[in-house]
Amino acid sequence: xxxxxxxxWLAIVCFLLIGVIKLPLEQRGATLLREExxxxxxxxxxxxxxxxxxxxxxxxxGLRSLVASMTYxxxxxxxxxxxxxxxxxxxxxxxxxxxxxxxxxxxxxTRMAYDAASFYLYDKSxxxxxxxxxxxxxxxxxxxxxxxxxRELPKDRRLHERLAELYFxxxxxxxxxxxxxxxxxxxxxxxxxxxxNGGLPKNRRFAAYAWARVPDAPDLWQKAYDLLKETHxxxxxxxxxVATLKELEVKLNIPPEKRLNEPVPPPPSVPR
Amino acid sequence: MFHLRRILALAxxxxxxxxxxxxxxxxxxxxxxxxxxxxxxxxVSEAQQLKLLKDVSFGALQAFAVVMAIASTALxxxxxxxxxxxxxxxxxxxxxxxxxxxxxxxxxxLIAGGLILMDAAFSLVLYIKQTIVIKEAVDWFVHQQxxxxxxxxxxxxxxxxEKQGLTWSLHTAVWSIFLKAAVLTALALxxxxxxxxxxxxxxxxxxxxxxxxxxxxxxxxxxxxGISRWDYALSAVLSILCPDLGLFDIVDPVLEGHVPxxxxxxxxxxxxxxxxxGYLTVAHLxxxxxxx
Numbered sequence: 001x002x003x004x005x006x007x008x009w010l011a012i013v014c015f016l017l018i019g020v021i022k023l024p025l026e027q028r029g030a031t032l033l034r035e036e037x038x039x040x041x042x043x044x045x046x047x048x049x050x051x052x053x054x055x056x057x058x059x060x061x062g063l064r065s066l067v068a069s070m071t072y073x074x075x076x077x078x079x080x081x082x083x084x085x086x087x088x089x090x091x092x093x094x095x096x097x098x099x100x101x102x103x104x105x106x107x108x109x110t111r112m113a114y115d116a117a118s119f120y121l122y123d124k125s126x127x128x129x130x131x132x133x134x135x136x137x138x139x140x141x142x143x144x145x146x147x148x149x150x151r152e153l154p155k156d157r158r159l160h161e162r163l164a165e166l167y168f169x170x171x172x173x174x175x176x177x178x179x180x181x182x183x184x185x186x187x188x189x190x191x192x193x194x195x196x197n198g199g200l201p202k203n204r205r206f207a208a209y210a211w212a213r214v215p216d217a218p219d220l221w222q223k224a225y226d227l228l229k230e231t232h233x234x235x236x237x238x239x240x241x242v243a244t245l246k247e248l249e250v251k252l253n254i255p256p257e258k259r260l261n262e263p264v265p266p267p268p269s270v271p272r
Numbered sequence: 273m274f275h276l277r278r279i280l281a282l283a284x285x286x287x288x289x290x291x292x293x294x295x296x297x298x299x300x301x302x303x304x305x306x307x308x309x310x311x312x313x314x315x316v317s318e319a320q321q322l323k324l325l326k327d328v329s330f331g332a333l334q335a336f337a338v339v340m341a342i343a344s345t346a347l348x349x350x351x352x353x354x355x356x357x358x359x360x361x362x363x364x365x366x367x368x369x370x371x372x373x374x375x376x377x378x379x380x381x382l383i384a385g386g387l388i389l390m391d392a393a394f395s396l397v398l399y400i401k402q403t404i405v406i407k408e409a410v411d412w413f414v415h416q417q418x419x420x421x422x423x424x425x426x427x428x429x430x431x432x433x434e435k436q437g438l439t440w441s442l443h444t445a446v447w448s449i450f451l452k453a454a455v456l457t458a459l460a461l462x463x464x465x466x467x468x469x470x471x472x473x474x475x476x477x478x479x480x481x482x483x484x485x486x487x488x489x490x491x492x493x494x495x496x497x498g499i500s501r502w503d504y505a506l507s508a509v510l511s512i513l514c515p516d517l518g519l520f521d522i523v524d525p526v527l528e529g530h531v532p533x534x535x536x537x538x539x540x541x542x543x544x545x546x547x548x549x550g551y552l553t554v555a556h557l558x559x560x561x562x563x564x
Contacts, residue, residue: 002561008558010557011554014553018547018554020512022515022546022547023491026491026543027495029543030518030519033522033536033539036536038530038536039519039521062517062521063331063334064524065326065528066327066331069324069327069328073324076313098528100528100529101527101529103320103436158432200425
């Protein structure tokens with residue numbers, strides 16, 4: 001056997017040997033890196049149908065983030081054209097591609113719950129009943145996006161705050177709130193989660209305001225009362241916090257000697 | 273066995289050879305792209321603007337590294353044969369392993385240099401963009417709070433955007449791109465030792481690149497079982513023949529804000545060393561007795 005043939009066989013054996021040795025190591029390494037969050041989740045073949053072959057190949061080729069940016073920009077263009085069906089499907093695709101970037105969930109939730117829902121509600125070319133129905137459907141879709149985002153990123157204070165805001169119906173006209181009534185119990189839960197995950201102190205107060213409004217829920221009123229008492233003890237006084245505390249004292253039958261003995265402060269003057 | 277000075281001389285010669293092929297034009301194009309991406313799409317939110325800049329820049333960084341790794345390596349050996357420089361070098365007492373290592377180091381030195389320059393340009397633009405958007409976001413927050421904005425709120429707005437801005441973890445993503453390119457260079461060098469044409473090396477190199485990124489799926493099939501015999505055999509063959517390039521894909525999580533651990537970086541680097549040593553050994557075995 002001459003040197004060339006011998007070396008060729010040796011090279012083939014060596015190449016195959018490397019392949020066999022690396023296989024279990026790669027499997028273990030990939031699992032380790034994925035568990036640590038350093039690798040994206042495994043390729044999802046459902047994406048292939050939505051993206052097309054080329055973009056799917058690009059996501060496999062390590063350009064998933066870039067493809068997500070492109071679909072996000074397409075969704076933004078669709079939003080500018082008020083093409084809400086496309087906004088929904090492209091946002092859904094973008095969040096599938098990069099589920100760990102909070103901004104995509106947040107954008108998808110606000111686009112559907114606020115922009116799309118309001119667009120349909122005030123579109124006079126449609127019958128009123130249909131407008132109301134489609135308003136509710138889009139608002140619900142926005143909530144779904146925020147809920148999926150919270151499931152994906154349970155420690156993200158911003159997504160909890162967004163979901164709480166949607167349940168609380170913080171933004172919206174009285175008519176809109178009638179069409180999709182607030183869910184104060186859930187709003188309170190997510191405001192508190194936001195606060196516990198590093199959110200602003202106002203979210204703790206908002207949790208209390210939300211729970212104070214839940215009808216027939218003495219356990220939640222008690223939690224709200226405790227939260228507001230803690231805030232009050234720090235010296236915080238605002239018209240809403242003091243008024244809600246007083247309201248809760250009545251609801252919870254707090255003995256008169258333990259009740260607040262101070263008037264509701266006037267609203268702060270707003271600079272113009 | 274190796275002669276370091278000889279290898280370095282060959283590497284520096286390779287860098288010069290590649291620079292003469294005007295590869296630096298890509299860097300210029302990159303800078304234009306980064307600046308354009310940095311100031312495009314002002315209508316989207318501040319965090320999205322920063323993310324878009326990062327996504328576009330990292331896409332370009334990856335394209336540069338992969339194309340350089342495969343195409344420039346594929347060109348080297350045939351060009352040396354065509355120019356007859358290979359015969360001049362090997363007529364001297366230069367072992368073929370030194371020649372291969374010199375070529376390999378030359379290519380990865382150029383890729384490393386390019387990535388460093390591009391990373392520096394990108395970091396500068398990202399820092400400028402970050403400073404601008406944070407100022408805008410804080411101004412908007414203060415305006416929205418109607419003069420009631422507290423320090424904690426401003427700090428939260430700033431911290432959220434800083435997370436999407438320039439962080440050290442972005443450079444770890446650049447390192448992962450370099451590792452992937454280094455593995456691809458070794459693989460392309462191996463292919464070019466048996467290839468009959470440059471085109472063959474480039475096409476095969478890109479095929480390995482594409483399959484290498486989907487290898488995790490094939491390997492999962494292989495280990496999980498429950499598939500037909502043919503599918504099992506195909507997944508086994510592909511899993512054995514291709515390197516798992518998906519192991520170097522930390523770019524996406526990093527762009528989402530994830531900070532990779534030292535363990536993750538070491539694991540990735542370890543895999544890169546394993547592939548590089550393995551492929552260069554095979555390339556040497558194929559090249560050492562090759563009739564030129």
